[in-house]
Amino acid sequence: MSVAYDEPEVGELLAPVPSENYLNCSHGFWSWAATVDHKRISIMYLVSVLSAFLLGGILALMIRMELWTPGRTIMDHDTYNHTFTLHGAVMTFLFIIPSIPAALGNFLLPVMIGAKDVAFPRMNLGSYYLWLGGALFLLAAIVLGGLDTGWTFYTPYSTTTNSSVITASMGVFILGFSSIFTGLNFIVTMHTMRPPWMTWFKLPLFLWAIYATSIIQVLATPVLGITLMLLIAERALGIGIFDPKLGGDPVLFQHFFWFYSHPAVYIMILPAMGVISELIAVFSRKPIFGYRFIAYSSLAIALLGFLVWGHHMFTSGQSRISAIVFSALTFTVSIPSAIKVFNWLATMYRGSILLVTPMCYALSFIFLFTIGGLTGLFLGALAVDVHLHDTYFVVAHFHYVMMGGTLVAFLGGLFYWWPKMTGRMYSETWGRIGCLGVFVAFNLTFFPQFIMGSRGMPRRYYNYPPQFQFYHQMSTVGSFLLGLSLCVVAGVLIHSLLRGRKAPANPWGAATLEWQTSSPPPLYNFDTDPVEVDPYDLESQVFDPLLGGYRLREFPARNHPDHDLASEPARV
Amino acid sequence: MTHTPVHPAPAAQPDQHGHAEEHHHSPFLAHHFESSEQQFDSGKLGMWLFLVTEIMFFSGLFCAYAVYRSSHPEIFIYAHKFLDTNLGAINTVVLLVSSLTMALAVRAAQMSQRKALIINLILTLICAGGFLGIKYVEYSHKWHAGLLWAGQFHPDFSHLEGAHQEHGEPASAESSHGHTESSHDTTDPSAPRNAGIFFSIYFCLTGLHGIHILAGMGAIIWILVRSIRGDFSADYYGPVDFVGLYWHLVDLVWIYLFPLLYLIH
Numbered sequence: 001m002s003v004a005y006d007e008p009e010v011g012e013l014l015a016p017v018p019s020e021n022y023l024n025c026s027h028g029f030w031s032w033a034a035t036v037d038h039k040r041i042s043i044m045y046l047v048s049v050l051s052a053f054l055l056g057g058i059l060a061l062m063i064r065m066e067l068w069t070p071g072r073t074i075m076d077h078d079t080y081n082h083t084f085t086l087h088g089a090v091m092t093f094l095f096i097i098p099s100i101p102a103a104l105g106n107f108l109l110p111v112m113i114g115a116k117d118v119a120f121p122r123m124n125l126g127s128y129y130l131w132l133g134g135a136l137f138l139l140a141a142i143v144l145g146g147l148d149t150g151w152t153f154y155t156p157y158s159t160t161t162n163s164s165v166i167t168a169s170m171g172v173f174i175l176g177f178s179s180i181f182t183g184l185n186f187i188v189t190m191h192t193m194r195p196p197w198m199t200w201f202k203l204p205l206f207l208w209a210i211y212a213t214s215i216i217q218v219l220a221t222p223v224l225g226i227t228l229m230l231l232i233a234e235r236a237l238g239i240g241i242f243d244p245k246l247g248g249d250p251v252l253f254q255h256f257f258w259f260y261s262h263p264a265v266y267i268m269i270l271p272a273m274g275v276i277s278e279l280i281a282v283f284s285r286k287p288i289f290g291y292r293f294i295a296y297s298s299l300a301i302a303l304l305g306f307l308v309w310g311h312h313m314f315t316s317g318q319s320r321i322s323a324i325v326f327s328a329l330t331f332t333v334s335i336p337s338a339i340k341v342f343n344w345l346a347t348m349y350r351g352s353i354l355l356v357t358p359m360c361y362a363l364s365f366i367f368l369f370t371i372g373g374l375t376g377l378f379l380g381a382l383a384v385d386v387h388l389h390d391t392y393f394v395v396a397h398f399h400y401v402m403m404g405g406t407l408v409a410f411l412g413g414l415f416y417w418w419p420k421m422t423g424r425m426y427s428e429t430w431g432r433i434g435c436l437g438v439f440v441a442f443n444l445t446f447f448p449q450f451i452m453g454s455r456g457m458p459r460r461y462y463n464y465p466p467q468f469q470f471y472h473q474m475s476t477v478g479s480f481l482l483g484l485s486l487c488v489v490a491g492v493l494i495h496s497l498l499r500g501r502k503a504p505a506n507p508w509g510a511a512t513l514e515w516q517t518s519s520p521p522p523l524y525n526f527d528t529d530p531v532e533v534d535p536y537d538l539e540s541q542v543f544d545p546l547l548g549g550y551r552l553r554e555f556p557a558r559n560h561p562d563h564d565l566a567s568e569p570a571r572v
Numbered sequence: 573m574t575h576t577p578v579h580p581a582p583a584a585q586p587d588q589h590g591h592a593e594e595h596h597h598s599p600f601l602a603h604h605f606e607s608s609e610q611q612f613d614s615g616k617l618g619m620w621l622f623l624v625t626e627i628m629f630f631s632g633l634f635c636a637y638a639v640y641r642s643s644h645p646e647i648f649i650y651a652h653k654f655l656d657t658n659l660g661a662i663n664t665v666v667l668l669v670s671s672l673t674m675a676l677a678v679r680a681a682q683m684s685q686r687k688a689l690i691i692n693l694i695l696t697l698i699c700a701g702g703f704l705g706i707k708y709v710e711y712s713h714k715w716h717a718g719l720l721w722a723g724q725f726h727p728d729f730s731h732l733e734g735a736h737q738e739h740g741e742p743a744s745a746e747s748s749h750g751h752t753e754s755s756h757d758t759t760d761p762s763a764p765r766n767a768g769i770f771f772s773i774y775f776c777l778t779g780l781h782g783i784h785i786l787a788g789m790g791a792i793i794w795i796l797v798r799s800i801r802g803d804f805s806a807d808y809y810g811p812v813d814f815v816g817l818y819w820h821l822v823d824l825v826w827i828y829l830f831p832l833l834y835l836i837h
Contacts, residue, residue, distance in 0.1 A: 117604035119614040184621045192614040193604075222625045226632030230776065238723020239772035241636055246722035247647075247766025252639060256632055524604075 021423065021520040036121035037523060041128050042107035043421070046414075048131065049103055052094035053407075057483060059087035064445075064479040067472045070464050077462040081148035082163070084460060086138075088151030089168065093175045094135055096402055097264065099410050100271035101217075102131070102182050105210045107421055109186055111514040111521060112204050114530040115193040118185050127185070130178035137171025140164075150460060152261070155242040155253040159234050166235055169228040176221045176228075179267070183217030186210055197532045204512045204535040205281075205294050209274025212298035216263045216270075216305060224260035227253065251316055258309035266305040268402055269369075270298055272409030273340055276362050279412055280344045282510040283359035284351025287536035290343035297336035304333045314385045323382055330380035337373050341366060356508075357431030361412025364439045368404025372397060375450065390460075393453025396446045404442055411438070411489060418493065419507050423520040424500030430492045437485030444478030504549025509541040516552070600808045612810045619814040623821045626784075630825055633777050637832060640769055650763060651770035652836040654719050654727075656710060660834040663706050664826065670699030671823040674792075678816045681809035686802060689812070693796045696819070700789045707782055714771070721775050725768025774833055781829060784822045791815045 022039045032040055062083050066073045075083065106124065110117050118124050141147050145164040149157055158165050190203075190211055231253070233239045240246025242253045281288040288294065310318060310326030318326075344366060353359065375397040378384050388394065419425055448471040453459075457468050464472065506515035513530045514521075531552060533540050541550040598608055605611040641648050677692035718726040795815050798804065804812055 115604065119604075120618060121602070121604060123618075180625050184618060184625070187621055188614050188618045191617055192610055218621055218625055219628055222628035223632050226629050226780075229780075230632070230636070233721075233776065237721055239776065240722030240766070240769055241640075241772055241776075243722070246772075247640075247644065247769040248722070248772075249639070252636065256635075 020522060021518065022523050023423070023520055025523045034125070036117070036125050038106050038110050038118050038121065038124055039421075039521065039525075041124050042103055042105075044128055045098060045106060045131070046103040046421075048128075048135070049095050049099050052090055052135065053099075056087055056091040056095055057486065059083050059090065061479060061483055063087060064476040066462070067464075068476050070466060070469065078148065080462045081460075082142075082146035085147045085150050086142055089138060089147065089172070091402075092151055092264075092268075093172050094131075094138065096268045096406050097175075097179055098131060098182070099406065100275060100413065101186070101210060101213055101267075102127070102178075104275070104410070104413050104417060105186065105206075105213075105271060106182070108417065108514055109189055109207060109210060110193065111420075111517065111525050112207055112512055113190065113194045113198060114513050114526060115189065116524045119188040119193055120185050123181050124185055127178045127181035130174050130181065134171045134173075134175030134178060137167055137174060141168035141171060152257060153228070153231060153253075154257075155231070155234070155250040156244070158231060159243060166232050169232050173225050173228045173232075176225045179217050180221045183214035183221075186214040187218065195529075195532075201292065201295070202534060203295075205277035205288060205291065205298075206271075206274035206512075208295040209270045209277070209298045212302040213267050213270045213274075215299075216267050216302050220260045220263035220267075220306070223256060224264075227256040227260065230256070251313070251318070254313050254316055255309070258312045259306075262309040262312065263302075263305040265398075265401070266301050268406045270301060272365065272369075272406040273298065275409045275413035275416070276344060276365050277340070278510070278512070279358050279362035279416055280347050281536050282416075282508050282538065283354045283356060283362070284348045285354070285509075285538055286347055286351040287534075287538065288343070289346040289349075290339070291536065293339050294343050297339040300336040301333060304329065304336070308333060311380055311385075314382060315389045327380055327382050331377065334373065334377060341370060341373075355432070357426075357428060357435055358412045358416035358508075360432055360435040360439075361408050361415065364435065365405060365408045365412065368400055368408060368439075368442065372400030372402075372404055375400065388453060390458055391453035392449040392457045392459055395459045396449035396453060399446045399449070404446070408438065408442075411435070414493075416508070417514070418496065419503030420514055420519045420521070422497060422500075423503050423518075424496045425503050425507065426492050426496035426500055430488065430495075434485055434489035434492055437488055438482065441478050441481035441485050445475050445482050446478070448472075448474045448478075504547050506541065506550040507548075509538060509543065509550035511535055511537050511540050515541075515550070598808060600803070608807065615810045615814055616817075619817050623817060626818075626821055630777075630780065633773070633780065634828070634832075637773050637777070640773065644764070644766070644769070646764045647767050647770050648836050651767045652834065654714070654717070655774070655834045656713075657834050659706050659710050660830050663703050664830050666699050666703045666706070667823045667826050670696045670703070671820055673699065674816045674819045677795075678809070678812050681799070681804045681812040682806055684805040686799060686804070689799045689804060690796065693792055693799060697789060697792055697796070700785055700792070704782065704785060707778065719771055720768070721772040722766065722768030723772075725771060727763075727767075777829055777833065781822070781825055784825070788815070788819050788822050791818065 022037055032044065035041065062074070063080070066075050066080055066083070106118070141164045144167055145162065147165065147168045148161055148163045149165060153165065153169065190207060194203075230239070230241055234242050234248075238246065239248075241248045242250050244250060277288060277294055308326060308330045310322055311330045314323050314327070355363075375393070379388055379394060379397060415426070415431060452468050452471045452475075455468070457464055457471075503519040505518050507519075508515070511533050512535045513533075516530045516533075517526045533552065540553055542553040543549070544551045601608055601611060605614070673692045673695040677689050677696060680686075680688035680692055714720065718724075718728045720726075792815060795812055798811065
């Protein structure tokens with residue numbers, strides 16, 4: 001096709017918000033339940049993962065409540081074991097893994113590359129229903145006898161306990177396929193659906209992160225699938241592969257499990273890093289510093305993530321030499337992670353930083369992720385890990401990475417793209433208050449756990465000696481404040497849906513393509529083909545008081561001095 | 573699912589929707605693709621990625637195989653002789669032939685030869701059914717002989733006697749001479765400990781492979797129905813190609829399973 005615009009007036013592209021968009025173009029239950037539109041699927045994912053987060057959060061508060069005193073506070077020890085297991089399983093498999101890729105990525109990936117949809121829209125819908133099916137199985141496990149193995153399903157306990165391991169494993173197996181299909185869909189979309197001008201190094205860094213995540217999803221998740229199948233076979237038939245009585249090896253389960261679940265940690269954090277790369281650049285009003293380093297570091301993390309699973313097993317009886325190798329490899333992961341952090345800081349250096357809500361989350365992320373990442377080095381060091389293994393130090397470490405990292409980035413991304421997804425602005429003041437609350441309460445909840453852990457408080461214990469009570473109570477108070485802050489966050493977003501001011505196409509002055517279409521976008525994402533623009537060329541955007549938002553200063557595809565006229569057709 | 577067409581925005585894109593109609597001459601071109609080539613490339617890349625996940629899925633079991641074979645080689649040397657090499661070899665040939673007919677089916681689709689496509693798909697299905705039939709014979713034999721996974725491993729050697737001689741595998745028969753003497757007992761004193769773990773791995777690997785054969789047959793039937801309907805031609809043969817790729821992978825997995833399980837020395 002030819003160039004889409006015929007000498008358009010500047011501003012015309014963005015001027016009127018079309019009355020029809022993906023939210024109101026069709027109505028009724030089936031227009032959502034059977035939709036293949038990636039934006040509607042992402043909204044369904046968003047609602048679903050947030051419900052899962054609510055469930056996991058309530059379970060977390062029950063755990064913290066129980067730990068207010070040593071011994072029994074509100075539940076007996078069996079119920080406690082079930083509660084922390086389900087908290088872990090729900091948060092990991094139902095919330096964090098799908099959160100950014102499936103909810104935000106699904107919405108943004110096609111729009112950011114100017115495509116109409118992902119490569120396989122029906123598979124996309126299918127992956128959502130797989131998520132739903134997996135969630136039903138996990139919930140069924142709660143009803144049918146609960147689950148008390150910890151989210152890691154370690155053998156031999158998981159093959160001998162009488163809680164419903166098979167149902168839960170089936171649930172996680174199905175969720176795994178949901179994750180695989182999302183990843184597969186994204187990889188193909190990024191390879192085949194980009195406009196010709198958008199080379200790999202013109203992709204927003206969020207997409208690089210999503211791409212790296214998808215690679216891990218496609219390569220690692222099947223191994224979890226087969227591991228859970230073997231676990232189910234072990235329980236149902238007694239195949240003996242993990243059972244020492246029959247000649248099997250329970251540690252093999254740990255190897256299999258962590259071969260997936262360590263890369264899965266990067267499934268959780270990489271998209272968060274992608275979100276932060278966008279936020280930092282836009283709200284420092286500067287092009288991102290070290291684009292290629294950030295892009296390649298995503299791939300490096302994805303790659304190195306496959307080589308470090310043994311660091312979960314330093315005390316499980318693996319050989320000394322493999323422990324040393326795994327420890328060394330673990331330290332190498334810190335290099336690409338540090339590259340990202342330093343590049344974000346360098347981006348902010350001398351930028352004109354706007355402390356809007358998404359940026360507040362981005363700054364919280366950098367702070368919390370740095371603590372989470374650095375404490376990971378303690379755990380990767382062999383001698384220190386023997387002391388810290390299975391203590392609250394580990395709990396604090398991964399909550400700093402998973403919650404302080406992924407959840408905070410997810411919220412930041414949600415606030416950043418909220419106007420695009422819903423077409424509504426939110427209260428900036430309350431948004432910031434919510435963020436501050438989350439940040440302070442989060443630290444109050446989890447920082448004491450570092451201290452407890454380093455003093456020997458083991459994780460997953462129902463009871464504890466009295467000297468830990470002060471820290472436990474501090475943590476519990478923090479957790480309830482965290483719950484309250486998250487309620488404020490939810491309130492801000494719900495208020496925005498009901499009363500929010502209409503969002504302009506580009507409220508932030510960002511240059512990535514999703515801001516060139518209206519908020520919310522039309523069914524096929526763009527009424528006119530998006531204009532070629534570098535994703536971090538913030539100079540290309542100019543504030544237009546008439547629109548209440550930003551618009552393109554000019555059309556760089558035509559006017560840029562370096563533009564090669566031979567490649568004139570913006571899209572083919 | 574209903575897609576209301578996009579309403580052109582009030583201004584600025586007179587020729588925006590021209591391209592959609594222009595490319596829609598193929599009834600199988602999905603709305604979000606610009607061209608049939610893009611759709612085909614996407615499908616093909618997607619299929620290859622799916623095959624990668626399949627390989628990773630099997631690799632867990634291959635890994636378990638490698639771990640136990642290296643730590644307990646005696647179990648594998650002892651236990652493999654209860655597998656019937658002849659039936660395994662026949663099944664290998666059957667699957668290889670099915671891969672050939674599948675490849676011919678893809679070629680027929682590419683050349684718009686509807687009849688050849690249908691015949692080759694049916695031949696592939698027959699081979700797949702034959703494979704499963706032979707597999708059923710092997711499984712039921714092991715079931716009766718009590719040669720099951722570790723938890724249910726109660727071999728009945730008196731029952732096995734007949735099968736043992738059919739084997740016709742001199743090398744292993746010789747090395748297992750000691751066992752055949754005592755094979756009238758219901759237990760085998762010279763059997764290594766935990767021999768059942770071999771059958772655990774055997775049933776997991778071949779069982780998972782069998783499930784993939786079944787899934788493949790389902791996909792081939794779907795393709796067959798569509799070819800009878802006349803969907804495929806030189807312009808549009810993607811699904812045949814993709815199912816073909818899957819079928820070759822299933823075949824390839826068996827090519828590894830056969831020597832790893834049946835041909836151990």
